[in-house]
Amino acid sequence: MWTHYPELLQRPVPRYTSYPTAADFTDQVGAQRYVQALDAIEDGTPLSLYVHIPFCEEICWYCGCNTARSNKRSRLSAYLDSLHEEIALAAHHLAGRGRVQRISFGGGSPNAIEPLDFVRLVGDIIIAFQAEDPLISVEIDPRQVADDWISVLRSARVRYASMGVQTFDPLVQEAIGRVQPYEDVLSLTHKLRDAGVSSINFDLMYGLPHQDQHLLMETLEQTVSLSPDRIALFGYAHMPHIIPRQRRIDTAALPGEAVRFAMAATGHDFLVEQGYQPIGFDHFAKPDDPLAIAAREGRLHRNFQGFTDDESEHLIGFGASAISQLPGLYAQNAKNAGVYRAAVAEGHFPIERGVERDSESRRHGTLINDILCHGKAPLPHRLTQEQSETLEEFVQRGLVTTGAGQVHLRPAAAPYARTIAAIFDPRMAGRIGSFSAPV
Ligand code: SF4
Structure with missing residues (x-):
């Protein structure tokens, strides 16, 4: 059974059917x-x-x-x-x-x-x-x-x-x-x-x-x-x-x-x-x-x-x-x-x-696709402080692990997958746009 953490689902996020x-x-x-x-x-x-x-x-x-x-x-x-x-x-x-x-x-x-x-x-x-x-x-x-x-x-x-x-x-x-x-x-x-x-x-x-x-x-x-x-x-x-x-x-x-x-x-x-x-x-x-x-x-x-x-x-x-x-x-x-x-x-x-779709956006797109489709992706070498802190919120709740250079979503993280993917989306900074609720 999934656990509801409403504080993690506040931000509207893309459905990521494409990237960008x-x-x-x-x-x-x-x-x-x-x-x-x-x-x-x-x-x-x-x-x-x-x-x-x-x-x-x-x-x-x-x-x-x-x-x-x-x-x-x-x-x-x-x-x-x-x-x-x-x-x-x-x-x-x-x-x-x-x-x-x-x-x-x-x-x-x-x-x-x-x-x-x-x-x-x-x-x-x-x-x-x-x-x-x-x-x-x-x-x-x-x-x-x-x-x-x-x-x-x-x-x-x-x-x-x-x-x-x-x-x-x-x-x-x-x-x-x-x-x-x-x-x-x-x-x-x-x-x-x-x-x-x-x-x-x-x-x-x-x-x-x-x-x-x-x-x-x-x-x-x-x-x-x-x-x-x-x-x-x-x-x-x-x-x-x-x-x-x-x-x-x-x-x-x-x-x-x-x-x-x-x-x-x-x-x-x-x-x-x-x-x-x-x-x-x-x-x-x-x-x-x-x-x-x-x-x-x-x-x-x-x-x-x-x-x-x-x-x-x-x-x-x-x-x-x-x-x-x-x-x-x-x-x-x-x-x-x-x-x-x-x-x-x-x-x-x-x-x-x-x-x-330049090489950088394709790299980000591959990472987001990996998170959503395979539940895991290589952890980028450099994360901003905001990215690290947001990711940590999921780690602390046992939804995500970050070992051996990988970010790994546990099965219970499924309802948060789009929100977790959005952490690695540089285009999301300061934006809400026309996106929908994650759940
Ligand atoms: S209007 Fe109804 S039937 Fe037509 S595409 Fe939309 S959901 Fe499907």
Whole structure:
């Protein structure tokens, strides 16, 4: 059982899905710099692709993603045309260099587009990049999955699928604007398995309005009864000043920090008892799932989608707001779909901002990744007095050891992992930014 030390969790910290984080992106990085980074990709380099579909049938009130309602066919169609053009542009620049191994579709909800449009996208990518049997993963909104979508997932040989579930409790579902009967998730889980999807993930949340430990446990029990291969248990980050749609959520109904911590701890203990392997600080996987195997073998990484077994250093993002992660650079496409489409129509990469990854930031990024993914990292030779004192607070509570030139997180340090990683982040000095509570 984790021990709650509220004094260690006061400071909002990044989720560290990248380093430097998106808070450090500026407009100093544009299309020209992105082209240079693409040109530096060598023949045979393993590539991963991410395709962003910024549409959903219905918008959930808690959602922080770049997405909008998919209620206009003409808007979807224009967006898909731009995606095809951007894919062609990147393939033209790569000119056959790079080997596409993974293709991930996220959003929004990729199943907000027509199944036939999805088939065209997959086919276009495979032909444009001459990809041979890539590992395809798709995020799915279980509320509207017609049978023709299942056929398409089967024929495209989609192997990983991730479902937004969040909670099974009807009252909590009402309070977050996402009503989704258990039966829908049950039915989709069976259909995905029948379609050959080998790893199914459920995204769940704690810290939702009206939610308590009892309601979370009910959701976890229902989840385990469906036996997903992976479970992500995220803390809801309530930031209505940054995400206006969250204003519909009743702040007074949100649980306090102590209850949130108890929920995270209960969730962790329950899932471990049920045979799931903890992955990092908020993911769980069955021991034979590729994510769990990667964690045990020290091959776990963190990218914009969270913890991953994807080892490619080259991730190319397509679509509005998509981020490309290349060895020397993070580059993000325009968030606004209209701006994105206009740039692509002119034959330009729609890069709006990003950040250089110089050798120093890569060194810090590796250390932070090691702490979050492997629970240990080489202890830097020189720490500031503030860094030493902050680290000591974790050492004194038995959460961290520092011997043989290593900082080592004990299992009970999992809820503090992001806070501990932030000690070694020189960009955190004097900054709060738009980060979220650690738990
Ligand atoms: S379905 Fe997913 S991406 Fe769409 S609004 Fe809901 S949480 Fe956000």
